[in-house]
Amino acid sequence: MSIRFTSTYIKTIFLTSIASLLLIPHAQAETDSGTVTGNVGLVEEVSYDPPALINLNSDPVDGQAYDFGTVHIQSNDTDGWELEVKSANGSVLKNSSDNSIPYTDLNSRGPGAVGQINLSNADTGALMARSSDLLCISGCDISLQTIINAATVRSSPAGNYSDVLTFTFINN
Numbered sequence: 001m002s003i004r005f006t007s008t009y010i011k012t013i014f015l016t017s018i019a020s021l022l023l024i025p026h027a028q029a030e031t032d033s034g035t036v037t038g039n040v041g042l043v044e045e046v047s048y049d050p051p052a053l054i055n056l057n058s059d060p061v062d063g064q065a066y067d068f069g070t071v072h073i074q075s076n077d078t079d080g081w082e083l084e085v086k087s088a089n090g091s092v093l094k095n096s097s098d099n100s101i102p103y104t105d106l107n108s109r110g111p112g113a114v115g116q117i118n119l120s121n122a123d124t125g126a127l128m129a130r131s132s133d134l135l136c137i138s139g140c141d142i143s144l145q146t147i148i149n150a151a152t153v154r155s156s157p158a159g160n161y162s163d164v165l166t167f168t169f170i171n172n
Contacts, residue, residue, distance in 0.1 A: 045074040045139075046083060046169045056101070056161070060150035068106060068144035071167055073129065073136045080132035080172040083112075083142075085165055090122035093148075093161035101156050103146040103163075110142035111135050125168060132172065 050069040075081050085106070093101040106117040112129040119126055129142055 040076065043074055043076045044081070044169050044171070045072070046167050047072045048165065048167055050165070056148065056153045056156075057158075060148070060153040062150045063147060064150065065107070065145040066103075066148055068146050068165070071108075071128070071142045071144065072139060073112075073142065073169070074139040075131070075169070076137045077171055080130070080135075082127060082131075082170045082172065083129040084125035084168045084170065085117060085119065085128040086125040086168070087119035087122060088164035088166070091119040091163075093163050095157070095159040095161045097157070097159070099157050099159070099161070101148060101152050101161050103148045105146070107145045108142050109145075111140040113142045119165075125166075128167070 048069060048071050051067050054066050054068075056066075071083070071085075073081075073083060089100070091103055091105070093103060106119060106128075108114060108117055108128050110129070112131040112135050114127055114129060117126045117128050
């Protein structure tokens with residue numbers, strides 16, 4: 001198909017109209033971006049599950065290990081943490097008459113555990129476990145055991161003996 005123009009005037013209007021259409025800017029797509037952020041809160045949990053009762057008079061044997069329970073730790077701190085333990089009686093089980101049965105250092109076993117823990121000073125805590133990374137991000141357990149001298153148990157008055165262990169979670 002060809003277009004024939006009969007006048008120069010019409011030809012000029014037509015070409016001007018075509019030129020104007022070509023010069024109209026096309027609409028550009030608008031873009032925008034943004035950052036989505038989220039925050040994971042700090043989790044620092046420690047719980048102690050002591051044994052229901054330690055049966056000390058079931059024919060004690062020297063060197064026998066007694067279960068002192070389990071400590072559960074959970075932390076997502078990327079700088080790590082420390083766990084301290086403190087004995088209210090300074091590593092001594094006491095009864096209501098203030099009779100006492102001393103126990104040796106606690107032995108800790110599990111992720112980050114330091115092994116032997118001396119609790120003889122009731123005024124200060126002792127380092128029980130440490131981590132410099134995300135060792136217990138989904139939780140971990142540290143078991144506690146101790147040795148109680150068989151002769152001391154045999155020579156102690158009957159009754160309930162106890163000590164209070166306090167665990168303190170510290171951020172690095």
